[in-house]
Amino acid sequence: MCGITGWISFDRDLRSEEKILDAMTETMACRGPDDSGTLIDRHAAIGHRRLAVIDLVGGAQPMTVHTEQGDVTLTYSGEVYNYVELREELTRQGERFTTSSDTEVVLRAYMRWGPELADRLNGMFAFAIWDARDQKLVMIRDRMGVKPLFFHRTPDGVLFGSEQKAILANPLAKRTVDMDGLREVFAYAFTPGHATWADIHQVEPGTVVTVDAAGLRQRTYWRLESRPHTDDVDTTVGHVRELLGDIVRRQLVADVPRCLLLSGGLDSGALTTLAAAHLGDEPVPTFSVDFTGQAENFRPDELRDASDAPFIHDVVKHVGSDHTDIVLDPRAMADPDIRRAAVIARDAPIGAGDMDFSLYLLFKAIREKSTVALSGEAADELFGGYRHMHVPAIQQARAFPWIAVNVGPFDKDSTGVNPQLLSQLKLEEYRLDRYDSAVGEVQRLDSEDDFEYRMRIMVYLHLTRFMRYLLERKDRMSMALGLEVRVPFCDHRLMEYVYNAPWSMKTFDGREKSLLRGAVKEMLPESVAWRPKSPYPSIQDPYYNQQLQHQGKELLARGNHGVFELMDRGWLQTATAIEPASMDRLTRLGLERTLDLGLWLDIYRPEIQLP
Numbered sequence: 001m002c003g004i005t006g007w008i009s010f011d012r013d014l015r016s017e018e019k020i021l022d023a024m025t026e027t028m029a030c031r032g033p034d035d036s037g038t039l040i041d042r043h044a045a046i047g048h049r050r051l052a053v054i055d056l057v058g059g060a061q062p063m064t065v066h067t068e069q070g071d072v073t074l075t076y077s078g079e080v081y082n083y084v085e086l087r088e089e090l091t092r093q094g095e096r097f098t099t100s101s102d103t104e105v106v107l108r109a110y111m112r113w114g115p116e117l118a119d120r121l122n123g124m125f126a127f128a129i130w131d132a133r134d135q136k137l138v139m140i141r142d143r144m145g146v147k148p149l150f151f152h153r154t155p156d157g158v159l160f161g162s163e164q165k166a167i168l169a170n171p172l173a174k175r176t177v178d179m180d181g182l183r184e185v186f187a188y189a190f191t192p193g194h195a196t197w198a199d200i201h202q203v204e205p206g207t208v209v210t211v212d213a214a215g216l217r218q219r220t221y222w223r224l225e226s227r228p229h230t231d232d233v234d235t236t237v238g239h240v241r242e243l244l245g246d247i248v249r250r251q252l253v254a255d256v257p258r259c260l261l262l263s264g265g266l267d268s269g270a271l272t273t274l275a276a277a278h279l280g281d282e283p284v285p286t287f288s289v290d291f292t293g294q295a296e297n298f299r300p301d302e303l304r305d306a307s308d309a310p311f312i313h314d315v316v317k318h319v320g321s322d323h324t325d326i327v328l329d330p331r332a333m334a335d336p337d338i339r340r341a342a343v344i345a346r347d348a349p350i351g352a353g354d355m356d357f358s359l360y361l362l363f364k365a366i367r368e369k370s371t372v373a374l375s376g377e378a379a380d381e382l383f384g385g386y387r388h389m390h391v392p393a394i395q396q397a398r399a400f401p402w403i404a405v406n407v408g409p410f411d412k413d414s415t416g417v418n419p420q421l422l423s424q425l426k427l428e429e430y431r432l433d434r435y436d437s438a439v440g441e442v443q444r445l446d447s448e449d450d451f452e453y454r455m456r457i458m459v460y461l462h463l464t465r466f467m468r469y470l471l472e473r474k475d476r477m478s479m480a481l482g483l484e485v486r487v488p489f490c491d492h493r494l495m496e497y498v499y500n501a502p503w504s505m506k507t508f509d510g511r512e513k514s515l516l517r518g519a520v521k522e523m524l525p526e527s528v529a530w531r532p533k534s535p536y537p538s539i540q541d542p543y544y545n546q547q548l549q550h551q552g553k554e555l556l557a558r559g560n561h562g563v564f565e566l567m568d569r570g571w572l573q574t575a576t577a578i579e580p581a582s583m584d585r586l587t588r589l590g591l592e593r594t595l596d597l598g599l600w601l602d603i604y605r606p607e608i609q610l611p
Contacts, residue, residue, distance in 0.1 A: 002061070003028025003049040003479070004075040004149075005166035006128055008137045010213045011156035014045045021045040024169045028162060030345075031077070031479040037061050039073055043157070044130040044137070047166075048075045051482055053254050053372060058099030063107050070132030074107040077162055078125030078147045079486065081250035086120060115140065115208045118221045122250070122493070124486065126203070128160055136212035143222045144378070144490040145205030145468045148475055152200045158211045163476075164200055164347040168604075173200070178609045179425065182566075185350050186417060187427045188403055188410050189434040190465040196348045198609070205468070222492065224460060226443035229500045233508050233518075236501055240494070241519035247491045248274040251374055258372035259285035261485075262323070263536070264311030266513060267376030267385070269528040270520040271488055275374065276319040277523070285370060286321040288312045289362040291539050292329050308537055314525040326365045333357050333539055334547035340599055345480035349600035352409040352473060353592035354539050359477045367483045377470055378489035381462035382498050383513040384506045385533045389458055395451075400435055401458060402466050409589065416571045416590030418564070424611055438465065448502075455503035463499065545580035548591040552576040555598050563598040565610065 005024045007014060014021075021038055025047030029036070032049025039046045039062045048061040064073045080086070083102035086109060091097070095108040102123075109117040110129055115138050124146035129138045139160060141149045151160040152167045159167045167173045176198040184194050193204045203209050206222035231239065252258060252275060260275055262268045276284045290309055309325075316323040332338065333354060342356045343349070366373060380386050388394045388405035397404040403412045414422055442460045444453050471487065478485040498506075501515060508514045512533060521529040553576050555561060556569065572594055575587050600606075 002051050002077040003031030003162045003166070004077050004126070004128060005047040005159075005161035006075060006130070006137070007045040007159050007170060008043060008130070008157040008211055009154065010043055010135070013042050015040050015042060017045055020170055021047050024159075024161065024166045025049060027165045027169050030482060031162060033482040035060060039064065041071070041073075041130070041132060043135065044073070044132070046073055046075050046128070046130055051371070051479075051484060053079065053256055053484055055099050055101035055103075056255055059101030059103045061103060063103055065107060065111055067133065070134075071130075072107070072111060072133065073130045074103065074110070074127060076103050076106055076125065076127035077149075078123055078127070078142065079251075079484070080106060080121050080123035080125060081247075081253070081491075082120075082122040110138075115210070115219075116221075118208055122491065124490065126162065134212065136210055139203050139209040139211075140221075141203040141205055141207055143206045143492045144463075144471070144495065145202075146471055146475070146487055146490050148472060149203040150195055150200055151203060151209065153216060158216065162479075164195055164197055165344075167200055168197070174198070175604060175606045176609060177606045179611070182421075182608070183425055183427065183430045185348070186414050186425060187431050187434070188412075188469075189400065189431055190469045191434055192464065192468070197606075224463060224495065224499055226445050226456065227496075227500045228445060228447065229502060229505070231501075233505055236497075236505060237515060237518040239497065240515050243491070243494050243497065244270065244274055244488070244519060245278075247488045247494065248374070249278050251486045251488050252278060254372045256371035257285070257369060258374070259287055259366065259370040260321075261373050261375045262286040262288045262312055262315060262321070263376070263534075264288070264308040264313075264315065264528065265376070265531060265534060266517060266520070266524070266528060267379035267489065269311075269315045269524050270379075270516065271374055271376055272315055272321060273319055273520065273523040276321065283320060283322040286316060286323045287362065287366050287370075287373070288323070288325055289358055289537065290325055290327050291333075291358075291537070291541065292327055293541055294537070294539075305532060305534065308534065311528050311531055314527050318525045324365075324369070326362050328358055328361050328539075330539060330541040330543040330547075332361060333541075334544050334551075336551060339595060340603070341480065342477065343596055343599045344603060346473070346476040347604075349597045350593050351596065353589060353596075354544065355409060355536055356473065356477060358537070358539065359473070360480065363478045363481045363483045363485075367481045370483070372484045372486060373478070374486050374488060375474065376489065377474060377487045378463075378467050378495075379513070379516060380533060381459065381467040382489060382495060383516045384455075384459065384503065385513045385516075386462070387512070387533055389455075389462075390507075390512060395454055395458060398432070398435065400431065400438075400461060400465065402462075403431060411586055411589045413586070415586040416567050416575065416594055418566055418568050421566055421610070435461075452502055452504070455506075459499060459503075463495070542581040542583075545583045545588060548588065548595065549576040549578075549580060551595055552591055555595065561598060562601045562608075563594060565608065566597055567594045
């Protein structure tokens with residue numbers, strides 16, 4: 001895993017812009033702590049920061065193939081899990097290799113097949129190729145959007161980077177946030193292609209973007225498509241089991257230490273048992289997160305019936321993993337420096353509050369022992385694991401499900417936001433417009449009744465919006481510490497297959513995630529196989545709430561801070577005065593939002609374009 005960036009300009013000579021390229025590349029240092037490289041041509045400046053995972057010696061970048069017609073240079077982030085098979089195929093077709101890296105396989109695949117190489121890749125990746133033969137840049141992103149890639153059009157070319165901060169390091173990119181940017185911040189619509197900053201866009205998942213002197217063109221090479229599912233339940237369960245075994249086997253390949261993230265749920269338990277079976281006598285390293293005093297402070301709520309710890313240790317005992325519990329102190333969680341690190345990591349003003357900070361601290365501890373981790377993201381979205389997916393009112397709502405349910409880290413009422421700004425943003429209208437647009441993308445099969453179609457929409461929205469938010473969060477918090485997190489459930493073969501299994505099959509045993517449970521329950525402790533969905537843990541220590549209030553008072557003491565153009569000063573005064581132990585979820589979310597926005601304004605100094 002790595003950080004990539006670059007600048008293409010067709011009207012100027014970039015060979016004198018080394019300092020700017022170095023600044024853009026340096027913003028990616030956290031993503032690639034092992035090595036740095038740049039290449040400058042007349043119209044192309046390419047940067048790369050490397051996290052070495054495969055072929056530690058031979059995978060340096062940018063990587064170039066020299067031809068008589070011009071050089072072809074690759075800057076690449078990610079992992080291609082079928083690179084061994086592709087290398088063998090390319091060798092048979094006459095390509096010659098000088099390294100054992102998957103990077104060279106991607107470059108040689110482009111030399112042989114051009115941009116159509118994307119169809120042949122199985123993995124998580126985002127890369128850019130400067131093809132001097134045709135004076136064009138080709139940017140390609142993986143099918144599910146696991147790896148990020150942003151771009152900013154300029155009058156004579158484009159800037160690009162793994163993160164928005166790489167683009168913002170170039171003077172051509174203005175630090176401007178418009179009303180649509182603010183709507184994306186507060187609406188939780190997760191619109192594909194959008195970014196916080198005006199004029200910065202994401203390369204959408206499954207897309208090839210080509211830039212040359214004639215302009216910018218985009219081509220979708222993959223999308224979720226509706227297809228008839230003809231297998232019966234037993235065949236489907238068997239195929240899911242077979243796919244998962246192959247996926248985990250491929251994603252365990254690394255030349256550095258790897259581990260699994262274990263939460264005590266069905267998803268991470270399945271990956272852990274499959275990994276343990278593949279590794280044989282080698283104990284699988286596992287990590288989990290908990291909080292000091294959580295046993296005493298834990299209170300069941302609408303999302304969490306029980307603490308994770310007993311289920312985690314059931315899996316550990318079952319597979320004999322080499323397990324580490326990362327127990328976080330509330331003082332570390334409330335540390336303003338950790339909040340600052342999280343805000344910088346995501347480039348965005350609002351995240352998931354304390355769940356971002358605990359994730360950051362978990363990854364910081366894991367990185368001391370491992371470089372690669374496998375995680376269970378996307379199983380709930382794909383197999384139908386969220387509780388709200390099974391609530392009739394949510395199933396029929398004309399709204400994004402994660403907003404309609406209004407629990408967890410999302411707040412459809414925007415607690416604490418400046419009322420004048422709220423009236424200008426018109427968030428409900430924005431959400432509805434984005435929702436209707438998303439639903440319009442879903443293909444309905446002739447054989448689907450109204451309910452099956454509604455549930456196809458439900459799954460589609462989660463896979464193409466909500467899941468991408470979770471993947472982006474996981475990528476930013478992990479890569480800020482140089483940890484590569486792989487997500488086996490995002491394998492496109494599994495996605496295509498399970499997406500098209502009807503909802504009646506996804507719930508054939510009367511529960512959520514029936515197909516996944518059917519595929520792996522014989523490998524798991526019964527307590528875990530039948531455990532209801534429980535989300536990532538949230539700290540419940542009153543000390544944390546108290547420190548939020550203390551930091552809120554410090555913000556109030558700063559007078560006319562710019563945050564109060566976005567958030568309500570009077571609301572913050574009230575929120576900082578209540579009893580910490582009795583603070584409700586929405587008040588805490590509002591405090592988190594206010595503090596994050598304040599820090600983001602201090603760090604990035606954006607120009608907010610308000611009416």
